[in-house]
Amino acid sequence: MTRRADPRDAHGAAGVELRLVDLLLLVGTIPVLGVALGQPINENVLLLETSSILVFIGLAQAARLYAPPHARSLGADIRRLSMVWAMMFAILVIAAFSFKVSARYSRLLVGSWALVAPGCMAAWRVLLRWSMRREALRGGKLRIAAFVGAGSIARRMAEHLSASSWMGLRIAGVYDDRDLQRLSLEKLPLLGNTADLLRDAREGRLDHVYVTLPMHAQKRIVEIVNALADTTASVYVVPDAFLFEMMQATWAEVAGHPVISVYDTPFFGVDGTFKRLEDVVLGALILLLILPLMLGIALGIKLTSRGPVLFRQRRYGLNGNIVEIWKFRTMTVTEDGDHVVQATRGDLRVTRFGAFLRRHSLDELPQFFNVLQGRMSIVGPRPHAVVHNEQYRRLIHGYMLRHKVRPGITGWAQVNGWRGETDTVEKMRKRVEFDLYYMRNWSFLLDLRIIVMTIFKGFRSKNAY
Numbered sequence: 001m002t003r004r005a006d007p008r009d010a011h012g013a014a015g016v017e018l019r020l021v022d023l024l025l026l027v028g029t030i031p032v033l034g035v036a037l038g039q040p041i042n043e044n045v046l047l048l049e050t051s052s053i054l055v056f057i058g059l060a061q062a063a064r065l066y067a068p069p070h071a072r073s074l075g076a077d078i079r080r081l082s083m084v085w086a087m088m089f090a091i092l093v094i095a096a097f098s099f100k101v102s103a104r105y106s107r108l109l110v111g112s113w114a115l116v117a118p119g120c121m122a123a124w125r126v127l128l129r130w131s132m133r134r135e136a137l138r139g140g141k142l143r144i145a146a147f148v149g150a151g152s153i154a155r156r157m158a159e160h161l162s163a164s165s166w167m168g169l170r171i172a173g174v175y176d177d178r179d180l181q182r183l184s185l186e187k188l189p190l191l192g193n194t195a196d197l198l199r200d201a202r203e204g205r206l207d208h209v210y211v212t213l214p215m216h217a218q219k220r221i222v223e224i225v226n227a228l229a230d231t232t233a234s235v236y237v238v239p240d241a242f243l244f245e246m247m248q249a250t251w252a253e254v255a256g257h258p259v260i261s262v263y264d265t266p267f268f269g270v271d272g273t274f275k276r277l278e279d280v281v282l283g284a285l286i287l288l289l290i291l292p293l294m295l296g297i298a299l300g301i302k303l304t305s306r307g308p309v310l311f312r313q314r315r316y317g318l319n320g321n322i323v324e325i326w327k328f329r330t331m332t333v334t335e336d337g338d339h340v341v342q343a344t345r346g347d348l349r350v351t352r353f354g355a356f357l358r359r360h361s362l363d364e365l366p367q368f369f370n371v372l373q374g375r376m377s378i379v380g381p382r383p384h385a386v387v388h389n390e391q392y393r394r395l396i397h398g399y400m401l402r403h404k405v406r407p408g409i410t411g412w413a414q415v416n417g418w419r420g421e422t423d424t425v426e427k428m429r430k431r432v433e434f435d436l437y438y439m440r441n442w443s444f445l446l447d448l449r450i451i452v453m454t455i456f457k458g459f460r461s462k463n464a465y
Contacts, residue, residue, distance in 0.1 A: 019066055021124050026052055029117045030109070039109040048092070048105065055091055059084045063271075074129050078122045083444045085118040087274045090281050145208035147174040148197060148224060150188065153238060154212040158188055169208060194224060201231035212238045265404040266442040278447065279378055283371040286378075294365050297328055297357065304353040305332065310366060315383035320403045323375040325383055326366040330354025367409045379447045380408025381435035382419070392432075395425050402435045412438035412446075415453040 027049045034041045060066065063084050096102040145161065147154040158171045173189035175197040191200070200206050209228060213221050221237060228235045267275045298309045310326050317323035331349040350358065357363040370376040376383070381402040384392070393399045413419065413434035418427065438446070 022121055025117055025120045030113050033112050039106045044104045055088045059088055079443050079445055089114055090277050143169055143207035144172050145169045146172045146206050148211045149213035150174045150176045198227050201233045206233045209233045209235050210238050266439055279371050282378055283368050287368045300353050305351045314386050316389050316403050317375055318406045326370055328357055328363040330358050330363045364409055377406040377408045379450050380405050381411050383407035392428050396429050396432055399432055410454040415450055
């Protein structure tokens with residue numbers, strides 16, 4: 001039996017190489033840029049390099065930046081790199097302002113470094129994947145994979161693995177004991193039954209075996225796994241697709257044990273710290289920019305109607321705790337009791353100036369103070385009045401899951417048109433659907449995308465009145 005070289009050895013070497021290259025680019029780009037831009041390299045720059053190494057290594061370790069390349073796609077790897085770099089840079093900027101040493105650094109040099117270094121790191125990852133793909137396509141390192149159990153998850157995994165040729169895997173097909181009429185094969189060749197599987201594995205024809213049987217076939221899964229112990233094939237048991245599609249679950253780890261996370265927050269550990277840093281840094285910068293506008297709006301409210309400038313209302317916040325949310329007052333009333341009526345088209349309670357503010361979402365601007373207070377995030381599910389929460393939590397399955405994160409000033413639902421009056425349960429259901437999508441797919445880049453979409457089209461909506 002011929003033993004092929006294992007790509008995982010190459011993956012491990014690639015991981016070590018990637019660490020070294022990242023550190024080299026981290027510290028090497030500054031002096032190169034200094035020479036190119038005519039900026040001096042002094043002890044302050046050396047301090048910046050030392051600090052950046054320590055912070056970057058800690059964040060990279062916490063974010064599992066150097067997990068094996070086959071553990072995630074190139075896009076996911078670059079997104080994680082971007083998150084680590086942005087978080088490191090934010091920490092360094094905050095530290096520089098806190099210790100009042102920011103004036104010692106050239107903004108041109110530091111700004112160029114902040115763009116060039118991560119760009120080079122991302123380019124190296126692209127080159128590394130291309131190199132691994134090239135090596136994998138050489139026959140000596142190509143490894144053969146097969147599935148046990150025909151079904152949708154086997155088909156999707158086969159499509160993904162086939163598209164990721166740099167992993168060095170060739171999909172042979174699928175083994176299944178059922179009658180051919182009961183199988184859903186599509187493009188997957190049927191290689192035989194499990195007896196054929198064991199024979200091919202013992203003869204060294206298979207390197208990777210993915211068991212994709214349904215969860216009710218637990219006994220059969222155990223039998224197949226035990227039988228494959230007499231082979232040199234790498235065996236992987238793939239959880240039933242039902243858990244991930246119907247329950248929208250993800251893998252997690254608790255005390256070293258793999259678990260399936262069904263309901264959880266995406267902002268745990270380093271992700272939670274980064275999300276909070278994002279809110280504080282961006283929130284403070286935005287507030288500085290919009291303060292003159294907010295003062296003008298406050299004056300306009302006082303001149304056009306009687307009552308307070310700010311409207312304070314109780315909303316559900318993180319983990320369902322009640323928090324006070326601030327908005328510019330746009331109505332002649334300030335309802336916050338057991339009966340709150342949503343604004344409707346032509347609502348007589350809305351002032352003329354208030355209608356303008358609501359139409360352009362300018363009434364939401366005081367919520368940036370709520371962001372700095374920790375009550376809200378810049379991006380997240382929009383908060384609803386407490387009485388509306390109690391109404392919809394009984395009507396919409398999973399409604400309260402949106403409170404596993406801080407409410408946001410803007411969100412994925414809002415930039416996709418689901419804002420304003422929810423006069424039907426179906427409209428609220430769609431809003432919740434988009435909110436849950438955001439929570440399951442959160443990333444720093446998604447937040448930036450939502451912020452940009454809000455700037456260009458989220459400040460005005462036909463449903464806001």
